[in-house]
Amino acid sequence: MIKEFMGKDFLLNSEPAVKMFEAADKMPIFDWHCHLSPKEIYENKQPEDIAWLWLAGDHYKWRAMRSCGVEEKYITGDASGYEKFKAFASIMPNLIGNPMYHWCHLELRRYFGINEILSEKTADTVWEKANAAIKAGGFTPRELIEKSNVSHLCTTDDPADSLEYHKLIAEDKSFKCKVLPAFRPDKALGIDLPSWRPWLSAMEKTAGKEINGFAQLCDVLKDRIEFFASMGCRASDHAFLYVPYEEATDSELEDIFASAKSGADVTVEQADKFKTALLSCLAGEYSKRGWGMELHIGPIRNNNTAMFNKLGPDTGFDSVGDREIAEKLSRFLDSLAVKGVLPRTILFTINPKDNYVLGSMLGNFQSSEAESKIQFGSAWWFNDNIDGMREQMKALANLGAIGKFVGMVTDSRSFLSYPRHEYFRRIMCGLLGDMVAEGLYPYDEEALCKIAEDISYNNAIKYFGIK
Numbered sequence: 001m002i003k004e005f006m007g008k009d010f011l012l013n014s015e016p017a018v019k020m021f022e023a024a025d026k027m028p029i030f031d032w033h034c035h036l037s038p039k040e041i042y043e044n045k046q047p048e049d050i051a052w053l054w055l056a057g058d059h060y061k062w063r064a065m066r067s068c069g070v071e072e073k074y075i076t077g078d079a080s081g082y083e084k085f086k087a088f089a090s091i092m093p094n095l096i097g098n099p100m101y102h103w104c105h106l107e108l109r110r111y112f113g114i115n116e117i118l119s120e121k122t123a124d125t126v127w128e129k130a131n132a133a134i135k136a137g138g139f140t141p142r143e144l145i146e147k148s149n150v151s152h153l154c155t156t157d158d159p160a161d162s163l164e165y166h167k168l169i170a171e172d173k174s175f176k177c178k179v180l181p182a183f184r185p186d187k188a189l190g191i192d193l194p195s196w197r198p199w200l201s202a203m204e205k206t207a208g209k210e211i212n213g214f215a216q217l218c219d220v221l222k223d224r225i226e227f228f229a230s231m232g233c234r235a236s237d238h239a240f241l242y243v244p245y246e247e248a249t250d251s252e253l254e255d256i257f258a259s260a261k262s263g264a265d266v267t268v269e270q271a272d273k274f275k276t277a278l279l280s281c282l283a284g285e286y287s288k289r290g291w292g293m294e295l296h297i298g299p300i301r302n303n304n305t306a307m308f309n310k311l312g313p314d315t316g317f318d319s320v321g322d323r324e325i326a327e328k329l330s331r332f333l334d335s336l337a338v339k340g341v342l343p344r345t346i347l348f349t350i351n352p353k354d355n356y357v358l359g360s361m362l363g364n365f366q367s368s369e370a371e372s373k374i375q376f377g378s379a380w381w382f383n384d385n386i387d388g389m390r391e392q393m394k395a396l397a398n399l400g401a402i403g404k405f406v407g408m409v410t411d412s413r414s415f416l417s418y419p420r421h422e423y424f425r426r427i428m429c430g431l432l433g434d435m436v437a438e439g440l441y442p443y444d445e446e447a448l449c450k451i452a453e454d455i456s457y458n459n460a461i462k463y464f465g466i467k
Contacts, residue, residue: 017433051081
């Protein structure tokens with residue numbers, strides 16, 4: 001029997017899965033890692049059309065269009081919004097098996113009430129219906145967030161950021177969603193990158209003083225952490241090809257800082273020493289405040305030099321790395337645990353080969369300080385699909401306590417991305433429901449529904465200490 005496309009029980013193949021999803025679907029969303037713009041949330045502008053809302057800045061869609069031979073003119077070029085939308089619609093039938101096919105149709109249904117299957121044939125109809133819905137209202141950033149039942153979200157913010165838009169949003173009591181900053185010091189850590197010295201200048205401007213050494217940089221960042229905490233921050237975020245671990249003396253660190261500030265090249269070993277020491281300093285501050293420290297491990301970024309020079313970063317030219325990560329990650333976490341400053345830590349991998357590396361690493365550093373203090377982050381980026389999510393959760397279930405999992409993150413710049421939480425919840429309930437159907441767990445509806453509700457929302461709220 002052929003199932004209805006994305007029917008009521010989409011991805012739910014058992015009675016327990018259906019019951020669990022009924023419970024999970026009622027839960028709010030806590031989007032504790034996203035790339036939404038606080039400026040756009042504050043300004044709350046009406047979108048121009050579905051092309052602006054759907055295609056602008058979405059490198060997932062851009063990659064798919066390139067894979068189908070679409071000219072760059074219709075992706076990031078000067079084609080009209082209608083032409084870009086028509087080009088995207090034309091490739092949709094080729095995306096069988098790609099999560100984007102499901103994401104797009106979930107978004108059309110949940111936000112626009114459009115049930116047509118998107119293709120070149122239906123592009124004009126969908127374009128007209130979607131734009132009529134936008135024109136009728138209800139599609140500003142805040143309206144979309146509230147429609148999506150988002151209670152809290154954490155943006156991604158540089159230490160040098162003034163957080164002025166977070167202040168303005170917090171002052172507007174009519175907006176119920178709590179928009180919190182998340183501390184993202186990647187530019188501070190990237191001493192081996194051309195962007196480090198410009199970032200340091202920006203940080204000096206924000207701090208109101210010159211930064212002339214490593215110890216002084218640590219002090220400035222501690223002050224910024226305190227400021228972020230005053231603005232409600234509960235999370236920090238860091239991206240690495242691999243988590244570094246190289247020990248260094250204080251004098252070495254000062255020399256490395258001085259050399260980099262003068263414009264000299266920094267070796268890989270020097271950079272790893274600097275990053276290890278600075279991240280250790282920051283981790284101690286996170287630990288004091290009960291923050292979650294997210295470590296996103298593994299992407300190779302900006303692979304296509306010609307396109308990077310033309311379009312810049314985050315335009316669809318990143319991919320999965322395959323570095324060995326276990327030993328240095330273990331040594332870094334252990335160094336913090338020995339000093340008693342290991343914060344709540346969430347480990348993400350972009351390479352599914354490392355599911356068991358991270359899944360088993362958790363158990364080395366758990367403590368009674370928090371339930372599942374060390375977490376295995378949800379299937380991330382290229383793994384954010386049916387197989388990737390199932391494999392990440394199967395590894396966590398096999399090696400840890402999936403009932404304490406802090407669940408899904410949107411990791412998106414789009415205000416239309418929230419149906420991805422429904423997608424995750426269906427996949428999660430489907431996986432756990434299969435276990436029950438196969439006799440691997442008792443059919444205790446109350447216990448199962450609580451697990452589904454906790455993974456969907458409650459665990460993350462508790463883990464990050466959200467009041």
